Amino acid sequence: MVRARQAVITEPFKTTVREVEIPDPAPNQILIGAEYSAISAGTELAVYTGTHQWLKDPAMPDWKFPFRSGYSAAGRVLKVGKDFPGGFAEGDRVSFPGNHASAELLTVGHERCRVWKIPDNLSFDKAAIACISRYGMGVSVRAGLTVGRSAAVLGLGIIGQFSLRCLLAAGAGPVVGIDAVKMRRDAALAAGADHVIDPTAGDIKQQLNAFLGTKGAEIVGDATGVPDAIPTAMSLAGDAGQVVVVGSPRGKAKEVNFYDDLHRRYIEVTGAHGNMLFEPAHTRLAGAWDIDKAQKWLIRQLAAGRLSLAGLVTHTITPEQLGDAYEGLLKDKDNYLGVLMKWV
CATH class of the missing domain: 3.40.50.720 (NAD(P)-binding Rossmann-like Domain)
Known part of the structure; x- marks a missing residue:
């Protein structure tokens, strides 16, 4: 059992940080502790302002308030279920499509259950942006x-x-x-x-x-x-x-x-x-691309410095500052661009 903190949008223009208990992973699950998560301004601001079209779609139950925003994070594997694929072990450094949370439990078969190992020369703050970069x-x-x-x-x-x-x-x-x-x-x-x-x-x-x-x-x-x-x-x-x-x-x-x-x-x-x-059906793409191949390419480019992050991150915030960051991204574009949330 792990006690985790989650930064959530409770209703339009309001955020909070809540604590939840996360159980140990089942055989088909992996538990990851985040070091950093990154804000994707377009998607997250559409939810924060209440304008995202899926908020009103009854077929999208996950897109309702209170909403767990964010889909790009990096951290360490805390525990791994015995049947979880990929050969992951406790302590592995990983990039994953995580919400803004200090820990997250991912389940095989869920669309967000994607985890990629990152090399030692790629820092967590840089790796946290990898999913957004796709x-x-x-x-x-x-x-x-x-x-x-x-x-x-x-x-x-x-x-x-x-x-x-x-x-x-x-x-x-x-x-x-x-x-x-x-x-x-x-x-x-x-x-x-x-x-x-x-x-x-x-x-x-x-x-x-x-x-x-x-x-x-x-x-x-x-x-x-x-x-x-x-x-x-x-x-x-x-x-x-x-x-x-x-x-x-x-x-x-x-x-x-x-x-x-x-x-x-x-x-x-x-x-x-x-x-x-x-998506697998999109066979028109030259190079046989899929999400796994794309993320591995991005991680390699970030680690080698071929994909530059110069001038990109303007703010590193605490979870409690999420609302302030959203307001800055909305109203102060001269100063806000890339925003990271630090969890450790």
Whole structure:
């Protein structure tokens, strides 16, 4: 039996920390103690503000208040059930899709029961971001060939940052980041972006074309989460270019000119949700990708430093500060970007 602390959203705009008792693992379970967990701003703020569509869906019972937010953590294995697969042992250092909690019990067969060992040279704070990074990685995977291809990422929040950084790690170039928030642009430059664009400084398309010296980028990642931004992303792609949507655009775009902006220009627009992208049925992915392969690639890149975290983490908080962090991510974008929660 382990006594654990959980940071939860009790209702819109309210959080708390509660204590629960977690039993020893059954034969098909694993008990993990977290060192750090990371905030995924898009998903968690949609729940915090009460706007996430699944909150009202009766078919999604886990998405109701009080809601256990978070899906990216790192820590140590505390106990392992005798039938749990993977050869894990007590003390193993692991990355897992954990909630914001000091300990968590995962059960074989549940969609969140995924655990990956991490090397000794990868610190827990860096490993805690690995699951979130997969949602940005979708641009690189969905685009297929990336080496030497020009790319632009629209929206440089946490998912957009990983879209840009994974493109860099995958050999794309030049890679351009686009965001109105200076701190986010600076973070992209710190990670190695070739150029950044401030949309408030003039026409985005003209700025991008002037830097590239050509008409549009070969790959455009949309990480804004705003439906009306997708037509803008399409306009930034060159003829026969690819637009990959990795942000979660909850809602409907008002104006899309499919004939002029997509059909006649041979633009490819695809979705790349960090879970659904890797479903076994999605055989179109070059490289036989699945979630396990993606996470192992990300962990290797993080450990080797090829996937840069420079400028990304702006705050490390206690569980009691979760509400303050959400408010900062909502209202103080000049100062808040990546947020880690420390449990030990």
